[in-house]
Amino acid sequence: MYSLSLMLFVPATILLIVSGLYLSIKSKWMQIFKLPLAISLIFKKSNNSKFSSIAALCTVIGGNLGVGNISGTAIAIKSGGPGFILWMIIVIVITSIIKYVTCYLSISTKVQQNGKVFGGPVVYLQHAFKSQKASLVFAVIMIICSFTIGNLVQVNSLSIPMHLINKPPIIIGLLMVGIFLMLTTLQIKSITKIISSLVPVMTISYILLSIIVLYKFNHNIIPSFKLIFENFISWHSITFGTISAFIIETFHIIQVGTFRGIFATDIGLGLEGTVHASVEHNKQDKISFNRQQSLIALISPFIVVLITFITTMILLVTNVWYDTNLESTNMCIAAFKTALHSQYINYILITIMFCFSFTTIFTWFFCSKNIILYTFKNNHYIKLWTIFFIAIIPIGSICRVQFLWDIADLAISLTIIMNTIGILMLIHKYKDIFAHTDILK
Numbered sequence: 001m002y003s004l005s006l007m008l009f010v011p012a013t014i015l016l017i018v019s020g021l022y023l024s025i026k027s028k029w030m031q032i033f034k035l036p037l038a039i040s041l042i043f044k045k046s047n048n049s050k051f052s053s054i055a056a057l058c059t060v061i062g063g064n065l066g067v068g069n070i071s072g073t074a075i076a077i078k079s080g081g082p083g084f085i086l087w088m089i090i091v092i093v094i095t096s097i098i099k100y101v102t103c104y105l106s107i108s109t110k111v112q113q114n115g116k117v118f119g120g121p122v123v124y125l126q127h128a129f130k131s132q133k134a135s136l137v138f139a140v141i142m143i144i145c146s147f148t149i150g151n152l153v154q155v156n157s158l159s160i161p162m163h164l165i166n167k168p169p170i171i172i173g174l175l176m177v178g179i180f181l182m183l184t185t186l187q188i189k190s191i192t193k194i195i196s197s198l199v200p201v202m203t204i205s206y207i208l209l210s211i212i213v214l215y216k217f218n219h220n221i222i223p224s225f226k227l228i229f230e231n232f233i234s235w236h237s238i239t240f241g242t243i244s245a246f247i248i249e250t251f252h253i254i255q256v257g258t259f260r261g262i263f264a265t266d267i268g269l270g271l272e273g274t275v276h277a278s279v280e281h282n283k284q285d286k287i288s289f290n291r292q293q294s295l296i297a298l299i300s301p302f303i304v305v306l307i308t309f310i311t312t313m314i315l316l317v318t319n320v321w322y323d324t325n326l327e328s329t330n331m332c333i334a335a336f337k338t339a340l341h342s343q344y345i346n347y348i349l350i351t352i353m354f355c356f357s358f359t360t361i362f363t364w365f366f367c368s369k370n371i372i373l374y375t376f377k378n379n380h381y382i383k384l385w386t387i388f389f390i391a392i393i394p395i396g397s398i399c400r401v402q403f404l405w406d407i408a409d410l411a412i413s414l415t416i417i418m419n420t421i422g423i424l425m426l427i428h429k430y431k432d433i434f435a436h437t438d439i440l441k
Contacts (some may be wrong), residue, residue: 012268015420015421024097029097032093035299040295042057052192053296059362061299063150066356067329069307071332075327077321079252079256082228086229088257096298100297103277106123107293113373121422122142123136138371141418143368148404149411151364151393151396154174162253162397165350176394210310264308265301270419272300315332333350
């Protein structure tokens with residue numbers, strides 16, 4: 001299974017990066033130069049009663065900022081060294097334009113079905129491939145992603161540090177089930193208010209704690225930057241080894257950074273399209289609304305870059321990344337404990353990570369529910385999916401997830417390939433996709 005997923009993930013990654021580079025050039029690097037405009041748009045007043053732009057952005061950020069972005073950073077730095085973070089940033093900057101395009105196509109092709117609006121790759125891929133079977137295939141793949149990387153893997157990463165507070169791992173799974181059961185009793189308006197409040201609070205809390213750590217270890221900040229740039233390419237292989245060793249080791253660093261960038265941001269999976277297509281546009285001009293939502297979708301990958309970079313710096317300045325006995329979530333918690341000696345720090349960090357995990361699981365549940373309802377057109381399937389999705393949450397806290405990761409890798413690769421090809425097939429029909437964004441100022 002692992003070799004099959006790797007065989008698919010490499011071409012999927014190459015396709016994503018090449019497409020990102022093509023779209024970046026075509027858009028004149030919109031994701032960089034229009035980012036300030038995108039940020040300003042989220043502060044515009046909205047009359048949306050159910051699902052606003054800020055709610056959509058927070059839902060997408062919540063989906064991207066899983067606990068895996070913390071534990072995954074520790075795994076990446078162990079595997080690829082400190083230099084992985086620069087390659088990760090490069091890959092995210094190049095490919096983030098795909099989020100804009102995905103969102104634009106999703107809103108342009110969204111449809112109404114039984115009074116509910118649906119959009120995203122599940123809709124526009126049937127236009128790209130001129131077949132409803134494309135929607136069905138995409139739906140099945142996304143369902144697999146939802147209960148693996150969007151559910152079980154999240155809970156598993158969160159359960160790893162539970163021994164630090166002397167609690168069994170199953171507790172975290174049962175707590176998550178309880179919260180999701182309560183959510184099923186709420187209206188979507190109430191849920192989005194919770195998410196819109198929770199995401200900024202958890203993100204800012206993590207950043208503030210990180211700033212304290214960096215302040216206490218400020219003498220190691222410059223050496224850590226130096227370490228990152230020294231390990232950007234495997235220079236020591238040239239000095240002490242051979243050209244072949246240099247190529248192999250440098251390729252490994254690039255591979256780790258690239259894979260982490262894609263996993264961290266969910267670029268190519270189409271979550272942002274499904275979410276932003278649910279935003280009501282009221283009386284606003286449809287084209288302006290489309291461009292506005294698509295620009296806002298550009299923000300989330302850069303939030304991920306910020307969180308991942310800060311996490312990398314914390315692991316470096318505290319020197320915990322050298323400790324061979326620490327891995328994954330435990331390494332990150334050890335880094336904070338090195339600087340923050342409070343007896344409550346374990347509880348604070350696990351609470352923040354719980355929020356990261358919860359928002360990711362919610363976003364995947366929200367998207368998968370929409371995809372299932374659009375594809376199978378029956379509320380009965382939604383009820384079954386809800387029961388299944390919530391029931392398996394505790395399993396993630398006690399099971400071994402390597403097999404789940406292999407399945408998730410395979411599903412993610414197929415999704416990226418299918419969605420990216422679909423985007424490239426459709427984009428020529430929308431010649432003004434990158435035009436006239438200045439009118440939104």
